[in-house]
Amino acid sequence: MEEFSLYVLDIVMNSVRAGAENIDVSLDDRGGLLTFKVTDDGCGMTEEQLERLSDPFFTTRKTRGVGLGVPFLKMLAEQTGGDVKVSSVAASESPESHGTTLVATFHSNHIDFIPMGDIKGTFVTLIQGNPDVNFTFVHETDGGEVRLSCAELKSVLGDGIPLSSPEVLAWIRGYLAEAYEEIK
Amino acid sequence: MKSIEELMAIKEKMQNKVSLRNSAGDDVRVVVGMATCGIAAGARPVLNAFVEGVSEAGLSDRVMVTQTGCIGICQYEPVVEIYEKDKEKVTYVKMNAEKAKEVIERHLKGGEPISEYTIGAATK
């Protein structure tokens, strides 16, 4: 995959699949260092699962023999002199408070790094497919910051109007387009 | 800057519409495969082409666009399935945003599936 925003989409989908209700996504892309962080309150992983996470042949899904997501992210990070760290608390061990945090770092000026690509498209796709999840997206760049909180949008819209409705999605697209224009 | 006022205006407008819409229901479901392999093959622009195109074509009242995980046919990704009441499922394979626009025009609006893009044509 040659767009970083596609990695973001793929990795955040893991949090969605883990049944998370709240997912915070942050991209701190300043001064040539990119830190990508995802925090979720999903089902988490046991220590054993966590250990196997960097193994491309491990997946809890039955439908495909190979798990691509995290090992590929790790490969990309390591190619640029960065790394990926994942910590997790499994719901089976801590029913009250569980979830996963992934932090990946990249040297964004490194020759092996890839363009960010359509990150707005990634955010919109995540909201469209998972209107009930409370995403927060924060993207810090040398030009300024873009922020979007789904919980805030929901408090304006109230119940009964999902974030995935076409009118709301159009507003979100417009909001992101303008916000990114401002920090260009 | 897009304002919260605009969002509140959308809310007002939609609340008035909800009562009208209930009777229509969602007759057609467009399902886009968004597993890792789908994403890697280009599913995101396909999904967004459907989401935006259906709305622009004024079809939102009867067409719903949704995402799913693995459809099980990696080599044909991006895959889009179209479910329509009383009709057989149509599976489009190796999709892109351009083909998505055509499917909106000819299939969703015109009622004629585009057989060249379906899995039947790809496996022949």
Ligand SMILES: Nc1ncnc2c1ncn2[C@@H]1O[C@H](COP(=O)(O)OP(=O)(O)O)[C@@H](O)[C@H]1O
């Ligand atoms: N945020 C997360 N919360 C809980 N489990 C996770 C999370 N991220 C990854 N996992 C677990 O690690 C496995 C491997 O993830 P990944 O490398 O993305 O491959 P895949 O998603 O294709 O299985 C997943 O199947 C899942 O069991």
Ligand code: FES
């Ligand atoms: S993993 Fe490719 S279709 Fe399921």
Ligand SMILES: [Mg+2]
């Ligand atoms: Mg994954």
